[in-house]
Amino acid sequence: MIVASFNINGIKARLPALVDWLKEASPDVAVLQEIKSVDEGFPREPIEDLGYNLETHGQKGFNGVAILSKSPMEDVTRGLPGDDTDEQARYIEATVNGLRICGLYLPNGNPVPGPKYDYKLAWMQRLQNRATQLLATEQPFLMAGDYNIIPQAEDAARPEVWTDDALYRLESRNAYRRLTNLGLTDALRATTRADKTYTFWDYQAGARQKNNGIRIDHFLLCPQTADRLQSCEIDAHVRDREKPSDHVPIKVTLDF
């Protein structure tokens, strides 16, 4: 079973690129971030024509997440628990073949300090609470998406420029480490020692050509799921195609 995550930066602008990649990679499940569309505006047919069931959690203009699955999805829930006043569409869950899939788009958090950073840290605490709940169920699960966190210095081409940024400052990295300290496995670091491995390159200043990237899209696996991890790959070549997203897909192969 292949599960993938892809921040597409707008479904309307990225539909051809998404369809091309789905045909090529053919993931069984894919979580998408930044669909930037309301549910009614999502172009369902091209996705469904490829054999995918589709669940969206969108909002107007910004954010928005979705899950695609070749197999039926059960118990779909929208929104991250823990704050009934949070109206940003950043989180969706569904169960596929007994595996709980959590798709997330974690807040950017800049500028620091400020309300956006406070929201990011509070959101990460809520995510930790949700992970703790799921661990207690002993049901296999994974949390995949755009975490907007550079976990360690080796996850940025130029870590020194990110020192005070919401994606990398110590307080952010500590919050991410609290997740892994619960017993969640970062799938990429569990399967490769390759360096200069990134999932995002800025559109500006030739960042892709210089491989001036950052690794901010992650798969965190619970112990039962990590035991079945076979590989984790980043489809970096997608970044060099026509009209690309600034992120590329990351995918895991699981013995499910």
Next chain:
DNA sequence: ATGACACGTTCAACGTGA
């Protein structure tokens, strides 16, 4: 020191992103 690039909203210019 600044802007650079892209997307969505909506048609001129701004908010947001990372």
